[in-house]
Amino acid sequence: MGYINTIIILGGISVVAALGVAILTGYTGLFTFGHSGFMALGAYMAAFSYMQWHIPFGIALLLGGIFAGACSLIIGYPTFRSNLTGDYFAIATYGFAEAIRLILNNLYGVTGGAYGFTGIPSLTNLPITLVVVAIALFGAHRFVTSQYGKNCVAVSQDAVAAQMMGVNILKTKLISLFISAFYAGVAGALFGFYMAYLSPSMFTLSRSSDLLAAVVFGGMQSLIGPVLAAFILVAVPELLRFFTEWRLIVYGALFVITMIFRPQGLLGYTEMNFAFLRNWYQKLLKKTGPEALAGTPREG
């Protein structure tokens, strides 16, 4: 039971962080390799504030998230001001994450450096993880369906047109980045309180790329896709343990096959909503109602 517990908790933590990446990459169209850094910031801040300032666990989680969000603006403001997008932004975030890792590695006094941050109580358990995942998913859904979320999508699809429609691109991207880093920070804090130990080597590029993979694999402009993908990407390697060395090959093959047959990701552009129900309802109306909706387009 403990083993399944571990998988679900680690999967849940990964889901929270992936939700953050989904908001930034999936909805705002900014690829990031920096979320391991934001997770590290959240993890260390939460653990530090809990141990040194004795603040409650829940508030420590929030504080970790807010701290990560605030730090994300340090990289966000200059890069967005100079209009870095696509690969350039991704590389900038990668550099930022590496810088954070190295700073944590060298701040012996505060973080314990490479020896790690020890003595953190193990507070994250299954119910807490599930509650945080539920709140995170609910909040993210509210955000992406709000007017702010629509602005994010507009910026990702056509920044020029979005700006002409009055969207402040800089502000939209910063909000998106802040929320995204906040999610990563909370996920990192949960992680720290689960492992009861933190070391900078836990937050390397591979963690960022796993999160990015979850979003690309799960689908752009979708929340439910990355959630499932993030969980699967944690669970599948565990479930495939009987394959021993072959499991990573299966893992990789799954990726390649998915990308070939569904380049938009598993659930790309599928919002977690019930639009299909509405469409059915309208079709029903069309059959019975006097006025046919959605008739043939009037094109010459």
Added chain:
Amino acid sequence: MTDPILALKDVTVLFGGVRAVSNVNLSLQKGELIGLIGPNGAGKTTIFNLITGSVRPASGEILYKGGPIAGKSPDRLCHLGISRTFQNIRLFPQMSVFENIALGLHSQPGYSVLEAFVRTPRASRAEKAVKNRVDELLAVVSLQPYIHQRAGNLPYGLQRRLELARAMATSPDLLLLDEPAAGMNEDECAELVEMVNRIHMEMRYSIILIEHHMNVVMELCRNSRIYVLNLGEVLACGLPGEIQNDPRVLAAYLGVRKSRNAVQ
């Protein structure tokens, strides 16, 4: 004469060594509809980019409602009431028709990010108001049946109309239409003329129209002025009839024969 809503005074735009727009003077009264024509590369779209803030003038002044606007960002100008459509349609293809228009209505949401997370009654009310306004705008361009379709899936003519509705969503005072009839056949052009006329009459927008379809421009601007641009300079300005008979305009469009019986 009252103050014009928009005035360009001796505006010059340089792209490296190229004078894309050179000493252009142009003015537009409130509620007026003027045309802007000229051969390809004459600088028509650059003038639109100037007015909407995506290109900065090298010299000269742009006055909007009496105040200078050069150097302001496009989103600021949008909130001041300038809106445009694009020559090559720039919709948000993955968003629905509804969302495309809604975006213009709420580019500055009336509630905070935190309120978005918990969706307070205020946020819900704002969403509701947006919905009603979108329905109104869709009625103007008769696109209601397509409200839930993805914009990228609409046929070309309807995308043009959607772009027009989206431009109107920001409730502009000044509307810039960049080749709204591009790629349309005669019937569609007639429909467009009728629609632009109706919008102009009902909404009292001031409109500048770039167009290559001569009958569309001549029809829409029959009571006002047409500016003819060539190589970045204003070549002529006047009523459609005057423009059509201006020798310089004919020379710019058709070229001049190098013999004695030149077009004169």
